[in-house]
Amino acid sequence: MHIFPCASAVVRDLSPDEPVILNRPHAAGRAARFFAEKFRGKSLYAVKANPSPDLLQILWDNGITHFDVASIAEVRLVRALLPEAVLCFMHPVKTPGAIREAYHTHGVKTFSLDSAEELEKIVEATRDGAGNPATDLRLCVRLRVSSEYAELSLASKFGADLTEAPLLLQAARQVADWLGVCFHVGSQAMSPFAYVQALDRVRAAIADAGVVIDMIDVGGGFPSVYPGMEPPPLEDYFQIIHRHFVALPIAYNAELWCEPGRALCAEYSSLIVRVEKRRGDELFINDGAYGALFDAAHVGWRFPVAAIGDEFAVMERDFAFYGPTCDDADYMEGPFALPENISAGDYIEIGMLGAYGAAMKTGFNGFGNAVAVNVADEPMASLYRGDRVDPRVSDNVVSLR
Ligand SMILES: *Cc1c(COP(=O)(O)O)cnc(C)c1O
Numbered sequence: 001m002h003i004f005p006c007a008s009a010v011v012r013d014l015s016p017d018e019p020v021i022l023n024r025p026h027a028a029g030r031a032a033r034f035f036a037e038k039f040r041g042k043s044l045y046a047v048k049a050n051p052s053p054d055l056l057q058i059l060w061d062n063g064i065t066h067f068d069v070a071s072i073a074e075v076r077l078v079r080a081l082l083p084e085a086v087l088c089f090m091h092p093v094k095t096p097g098a099i100r101e102a103y104h105t106h107g108v109k110t111f112s113l114d115s116a117e118e119l120e121k122i123v124e125a126t127r128d129g130a131g132n133p134a135t136d137l138r139l140c141v142r143l144r145v146s147s148e149y150a151e152l153s154l155a156s157k158f159g160a161d162l163t164e165a166p167l168l169l170q171a172a173r174q175v176a177d178w179l180g181v182c183f184h185v186g187s188q189a190m191s192p193f194a195y196v197q198a199l200d201r202v203r204a205a206i207a208d209a210g211v212v213i214d215m216i217d218v219g220g221g222f223p224s225v226y227p228g229m230e231p232p233p234l235e236d237y238f239q240i241i242h243r244h245f246v247a248l249p250i251a252y253n254a255e256l257w258c259e260p261g262r263a264l265c266a267e268y269s270s271l272i273v274r275v276e277k278r279r280g281d282e283l284f285i286n287d288g289a290y291g292a293l294f295d296a297a298h299v300g301w302r303f304p305v306a307a308i309g310d311e312f313a314v315m316e317r318d319f320a321f322y323g324p325t326c327d328d329a330d331y332m333e334g335p336f337a338l339p340e341n342i343s344a345g346d347y348i349e350i351g352m353l354g355a356y357g358a359a360m361k362t363g364f365n366g367f368g369n370a371v372a373v374n375v376a377d378e379p380m381a382s383l384y385r386g387d388r389v390d391p392r393v394s395d396n397v398v399s400l401r
Contacts, residue, residue: 055354287370
């Protein structure tokens with residue numbers, strides 16, 4: 001595949017009429033190696049953040065061997081691409097058919113659950129042809145924890161609370177060959193303390209249950225860098241998590257797992273869009289809420305932006321974006337700082353869209369086509385490049401290129 005040096009080369013060569021996704025394999029590989037080498041445990045990739053087969057292959061090639069899958073389609077996808085990968089079905093509410101196919105056809109042994117009903121469902125769906133229960137299940141009880149340090153909450157939908165967890169752990173212990181506890185602190189957790197709080201809750205649940213625990217899975221939530229969101233270094237998260245993990249009352253050989261989605265793929269992709277019309281401080285662009293910019297529209301996420309080209313004014317002003325569909329909700333408030341003389345026909349690169357961006361594109365209203373190309377330059381910001389200024393010791397923002 002041809003590799004472009006950067007976004008402006010893509011615009012020069014293609015003058016694209018539709019949005020273009022720019023993928024940076026080197027950035028995804030770097031993130032994978034960082035987790036594989038520095039997290040003191042196993043790092044599973046949460047496939048929903050970006051299920052692109054190219055990305056899955058890059059992560060595998062760079063040391064990610066375990067994958068957190070949440071639907072039977074994700075199980076099939078990863079299994080077809082990576083026959084030797086270990087797949088863990090970490091959605092606490094699955095269909096019986098999905099569990100059956102995952103276990104009997106694709107060799108999935110690890111399942112999460114947060115209720116007695118789900119436990120029963122897993123036991124039934126994994127029986128062998130003679131009706132005997134499975135003896136090799138690796139079960140993971142999902143605890144409900146606070147999302148107060150995260151930019152996107154995951155606290156209300158899943159997880160057993162502290163009144164339910166001890167009984168559930170005891171029941172799961174009866175049928176599991178290997179028993180873990182998992183949680184999710186919410187996405188883009190801006191402080192490592194999120195995990196400390198959650199691990200305190202794990203400690204309480206284990207103490208009440210009085211069962212042997214073989215694994216602790218601290219879930220996802222590891223941050224990336226966006227405008228106005230400068231997290232502490234990931235090493236701080238890893239260190240604090242490990243320190244609290246080793247102090248838990250668990251099996252001496254218990255494993256530590258994490259399930260990063262965003263942190264492994266945010267830097268992988270950016271997007272080129274074109275301004276189709278300008279109306280004051282509003283730019284009508286050719287991708288939006290139903291495309292790769294779902295989070296920019298629906299949760300007001302701010303992404304870094306840069307005008308492509310060199311004929312622009314130095315002065316910038318704040319813009320909002322409209323997407324291409326006829327829906328009023330196809331609106332992204334930003335603010336997005338761009339040259340004050342930007343106008344129809346100009347191209348913009350929108351950065352840090354590898355997680356929950358390209359993966360969420362729809363075909364609504366006939367839009368949603370986008371080609372993808374590889375580029376060799378650096379992402380607009382990085383947690384892994386080694387030149388980032390630690391936000392704890394300085395007010396400086398991360399260097400934009
Ligand atoms: C979405 C999800 C993840 C990944 O979360 P990030 O915030 O992207 O790291 C991990 N585990 C589970 C169970 C999830 O649902």
